[in-house]
Amino acid sequence: MFTRQSKLILSFTLVCVCFFLFNCAKNPVEPNFNHPDDSRNPSNNPSNPPPPNQPTIQLSPPAPINFNSVELKWTCSNMDPNKLKHFEIWMGTSPGNYQLKGNSGKNTSFQVSNLTPNTNYFFVIKAIGYDGGILAMSNEVSFNLPNPPTIQLLPPTPMGFNSVRLDWTYSNINLSEIMYFEIWMGTSPGNYQYKGNSGQNTSFQVDNLTPNTTYYFVIKAIKIDNTSFKSNEVSYFYAIGN
Numbered sequence: 716m717f718t719r720q721s722k723l724i725l726s727f728t729l730v731c732v733c734f735f736l737f738n739c740a741k742n743p744v745e746p747n748f749n750h751p752d753d754s755r756n757p758s759n760n761p762s763n764p765p766p767p768n769q770p771t772i773q774l775s776p777p778a779p780i781n782f783n784s785v786e787l788k789w790t791c792s793n794m795d796p797n798k799l800k801h802f803e804i805w806m807g808t809s810p811g812n813y814q815l816k817g818n819s820g821k822n823t824s825f826q827v828s829n830l831t832p833n834t835n836y837f838f839v840i841k842a843i844g845y846d847g848g849i850l851a852m853s854n855e856v857s858f859n860l861p862n863p864p865t866i867q868l869l870p871p872t873p874m875g876f877n878s879v880r881l882d883w884t885y886s887n888i889n890l891s892e893i894m895y896f897e898i899w900m901g902t903s904p905g906n907y908q909y910k911g912n913s914g915q916n917t918s919f920q921v922d923n924l925t926p927n928t929t930y931y932f933v934i935k936a937i938k939i940d941n942t943s944f945k946s947n948e949v950s951y952f953y954a955i956g957n
Contacts, residue, residue, distance in 0.1 A: 770794040772802075772840050772853035777827075781942060782863035784828040789840050789853055791823065798850060803841040810837050810855065818843075832862045864888035866896075866934050866946035871921075878922045879951055883934050890915055897935040904931050904948065912937075926955040 770793045777785040787804065804825050805813035819825040830836060837857050842850040864887040871879040881898065898919050899907035913919040924930065930953065934946040 768793045770842065770851040772842060772851050774838065774840050774853040774856050776856055777836075777838065777858040779858075779860070780826065782944070783830045783832070783860065784826060785830065785836075785858055785860070786824060786826050787838055787840070787856075788824045791842070791851070794842060794850065796821070798844045800843050800845045803843055804838065805841060806836055806838045808835060808837070810857070813837065813839060830860045832860050835859050862887045864936070864944055866936055866944065868932065868934050868946040868949050870949055871930075871932065871951040874920055877924045877926070877953065878920055879924065879930075879953070880918060880920045881932055881934070881949075882918045883946055884917065885936065888936075888938075892938055894937045894939050897937060898932065899935060899945075900930055900932045902928060902930060904950075907931065907933060924953040926953055928953055 770791065772789050772791055772794075774787065774789040777787055779785050789802075799821060801818045801820050802823070802825075803818045804816040804827070806816045806827065807813040816827060817825065827836075827838075835857055836859070837855055839855050840853040842852075844850045864885060866883050866885050868881065868883045871881055874880045883896075885893075893915060895912045895914050896917070896919075897912045898910040898921070900910050900921065901907040910921060911919070921930075921932075930951050931948055932951070933948050935943050936945070937943050
């Protein structure tokens with residue numbers, strides 16, 4: 716004989732079992748037969764690849780071109796050319812503080828000119844999309860433009876009846892970087908003709924000067940990379956009796 720309490724417990728148990736069976740029938744659990752390495756698994760199916768990596772820009776250290784210019788070059792990864800409008804070049808004189816210098820179109824190089832010697836410059840590249848948004852920004856690189864090499868031509872020294880000796884000094888460059896010095900002279904300021912070269916010597920004698928004539932001289936240094944720089948101009952008046 717069931718007591719009244721036993722009947723209540725049995726009734727509650729039957730209600731719980733019925734509720735469980737009802738939920739199982741309403742939301743059946745389907746077995747998963749996919750193996751993690753099975754290509755049939757949608758997450759491993761090549762037709763459903765993971766989202767692509769974000770585009771990146773790697774900016775290389777600037778390469779000096781001449782006394783006031785550098786060339787910037789960079790490489791890109793995961794950059795969609797159909798979304799890229801152009802690259803912007805940003806520069807400044809303090810880290811993280813830049814101004815727009817220009818854009819290179821879709822070219823991955825850009826020449827920056829008119830830099831001030833002995834100044835720290837900081838550069839970044841931004842990839843701009845057709846919607847005006849930034850697709851990627853590069854790392855920051857810095858560059859200090861050294862002072863340009865110079866030649867100081869001294870006043871000519873008379874060397875007899877119709878000759879003078881030219882002497883000069885140079886700075887901000889090693890002699891090993893210079894192939895030779897060229898001597899240029901003329902009879903009007905800024906208008907010279909080639910006279911000869913002194914090799915790596917910093918003096919040169921000019922002969923056969925014409926009396927009562929003013930001469931103008933400059934020295935040009937030819938570097939091993941075939942670039943050059945020149946000195947100040949000096950003048951000399953060769954009078955009869957000098």
